[in-house]
Amino acid sequence: MRLKAVSLQNFRRYRERTVVPIDQLTAFIGRNDAGKSTILEALDIFFEGGTVRPDPGDASIDGEKANVRIGAVFTDLPVALDLDAGAQTTLAAEHLLNVDGHLEIVKTYNCSVSGKVPAPKISARAMHPTAEGVAGLLQKKNSDLKKLVKGAGVEANCHQNSNPSMRQALYNAADNLALADTEVPLNDADAKNVWEAIKRNLPVFVLFQSDRASRAQDPEVQNPMKLAVQKALAGISDELEAVSKKVQAMAEETAKRTVEQMQGAYPEMELASVLKPAFEKPNWSSVFKLDLESDDGIPLNKRGSGVRRLVLLSFFQAEALRVREERASGGGNGVPIIYAIEEPETSQHPDHQERIISAFREVAGGGDQVILTTHVPALAGLLPVDSLRFVDTDPADGAPRVRAGSTEVFAEVAATLGVLPDAAHQANVRVAVAVEGPTDVDALISLAGVLMAAGDIDGFDQSRVFWTMGGGSTLKDWVERRYLDSLNIPQIFIFDSDQTTGAIPPSQEKVERVAEINARPNCQAFLSRKRTIENYMDVAAVMRISENKIQISANVDPDYGDMADAFAAALKMARAAHGQDLNFYPEDMEGRPLPLAKSKKIITAYIMRNMTANEVRGRGTYTDVNGESRNEILQWLTTIRAHL
Incomplete structure (x- = not known):
């Protein structure tokens, strides 16, 4: 249910x-009280x-x-x-x-x-x-x-x-x-x-x-453990009900015999005529206890509030992992759970706040429900707009009201909580580039770097480009898009086609969205000709960079296949085959090591950055309706460059 x-x-x-x-x-959002x-x-x-x-x-x-x-x-x-x-x-x-x-x-x-x-x-x-x-x-x-x-x-x-x-x-x-x-x-x-x-x-x-x-x-510490017991008990509720009924039947039979014996042996006692066997079902959750103990002998409840809340963060991250594993195995979600969390940002570093919101979204996506409250702007900005419930006081009668969904409500949330876009403080921004995800930004920067080094495009000042997510899935995204409208700077949107085959055109919804944006003043939108930005990676570059140890299956369509999954599968096989001899150490734009589980990030921030200019040109080339050879990667980047 x-x-x-x-x-x-x-x-x-x-x-x-x-x-x-x-x-x-x-997510319930609003001021305190x-x-x-x-x-x-x-x-x-x-x-x-x-x-x-x-x-x-x-x-x-x-x-x-x-x-x-x-x-x-x-x-x-x-x-x-x-x-x-x-x-x-x-x-x-x-x-x-x-x-x-x-x-x-x-x-x-x-x-x-x-x-x-x-x-x-x-x-x-x-x-x-x-x-x-x-x-x-x-x-x-x-x-x-x-x-x-x-x-x-x-x-x-x-x-x-x-x-x-x-x-x-x-x-x-x-x-x-x-x-x-x-x-x-x-x-x-x-x-x-x-x-x-x-x-x-x-x-x-x-x-x-x-x-x-x-x-x-x-x-704060015990509830995750208590929930573990509750989940286990809920999964065997029928068995527990059968045990209760069996114990009840046996106990009531004994009670009945006792009362009958008392009535026969002591008929003069009025008490014997009114005694009735009564059975109270057990509270199974109070029978089983599960605690966490600290290794160094310091009780966990004596730790700092931030550490105790990290136990909660770890619990939800573990639940997110469970959801992923159950999806991968095709298993069900088991007993439905509703997690209600007050102010998950309490005593947490901003990085932890992002991680816990990510875990919440994954747990909710797996079938369980997550309900939370917050009044912190940074956390509010990470939440999907369709999850928001703005709680405030109706000025007409002073009664509380809970609202969701409208442009007016989002504007009030932003104004009340102070959710502002990062671009507000960047006075020299000249163009906004909206893409569908953070790895799309990595890809465009990587591809631009390769083509600039080859002299295909002029260099441009990255500080004058405001990169944002164009999907509008979070409150921060919504605010930033609306803010850029009022800032009156050029906006460029690059959308994934999401096609899984070249035989099927992009969805009508996306086609209409691109057309609608192109009809706006000061805006230009592109719809990629391949499935996602990861499909602009050249598989030959993967083999070259990995010394032929990581080989993406020839059965994968490089234009319309799921390249992130294909790369992850190839990397897994390479690690199994070569172990420590794989010598594959991807790094992000700042030279920091990338986790090998981050397939999209590795593709966009590492492999694409190390592609050759010919490989980039080859992945962007297409033939237009007039039979002319074009390059969509160059089109994207030169359009951005024109506004600088």
Whole structure:
């Protein structure tokens, strides 16, 4: 199941019902005390994560203190629900889906009490039958359902030892169910069994908070380990349920015999007539403990906050690695997880902030969900624009509001948090060159260096070129593109064609995008004739640079194949064959060693930089519609040079 939205009402600042959409990666951005952490803590209360518990102080001032509501909407629903006694049903058959076909669960807390808040009332907001004879069937006991089945004359259409079967027979026999938007209670009768089955399918939710005191078992350290236990338990929930039922049956049988013995031996005792065996299901997550210990004997919770947060960073990087490995092996993502992280930038160096955002994006891309909060401009600039949820106060009524998606919202985020482009301080910028990724910049600089050395193009001052990502995938990208519009400098866009074969033209979307940009004043756009920038590498250069030890397969199409994957495979084979004798030590533009896992970076910043002018010319040459020989690499670079 995947969380699609959360709703709050009468909860802290959110007095009026507020629905917040949730994506695979969701980032709540806003000033301190805007109401960002409130959403994460509400979810922890809903999922019973254990970090936050409902409190009378959670009720909104001037709100309905006895009606504090936290709701969650889910998609990717289970095909079937396994109830007690082996019965099966579905959410659709029980009419527990809302008007959009999603599962919407609402928990209502009575925060008007003075002490501990009691357990919530649980309901499903659904298009549910309201017609006479079929209303409230989930709240009926087995005996009541049998009477209704007999009265409707549908005994032959169901199994009377199965409540779901009897409910279905009654629904099918009704002329009109009169479906209406209803809150269906899930606390009583067979509805409770349905809720227990739903609970077993819910995602595992874990909240990492940033603002708390360090203690013996600091959650900042323990939560990743606690989550490891939760994931393991969730993966064997059916087995644990079977163990619980077996223990319950054996224990209740013993309790029953004890009570019967007591009633027979001591009939005069009134206590014997009221004793009933009661079984409380175990909290399995409290049974198993998993801690981390420091090698030098210093408790990890006594380390600096930055080190403790690095444990969290390492956890998410390890999760990102797991996602990659599962993708490579074709395995599933296992139990769905929702990671909620408050201010991941806390006590972290800016380099670590970039790495943890990268890990978050990869974990979210693998199928789990990541929700975070931040108010730091540098971190906000790294986030995908479609993940943003801007939390602020509505000037009209002073209520909190959560907004996403529009140009107006992005502008407000940038202004409120101070997200500014690097180009703002570069007074001598003459042209902006927008490409699809950082390795595209490396490639153009490498290719320009080769052709300048050969005299094919004049040299130009790199400090006057503002390189930016043209895809607009992050807030920083969006701001920079809009900023450059107002700066009124020439803009050049170079897009990958993304073609996987020459027989299929580029997507119409990209063609139209290039045409739209070319129609703008002061802008020029190019669509590459090969798949990506890596396809402008000459495979002969790879062999020459590696002394013929790295050989890219002849089965790979150099124009439309995935050259990064092809190079990675060739490098892996070369390392296996030659070991230490490979003598392949790629470096970046500054002469720093490049990790061998960075295939794209090696291609664009090292191999292309060491190609010959003839190799560069050869990879850029094409024949235009008039039969004339052209060179697109030269076209890109001379167009940039013309603005300098």
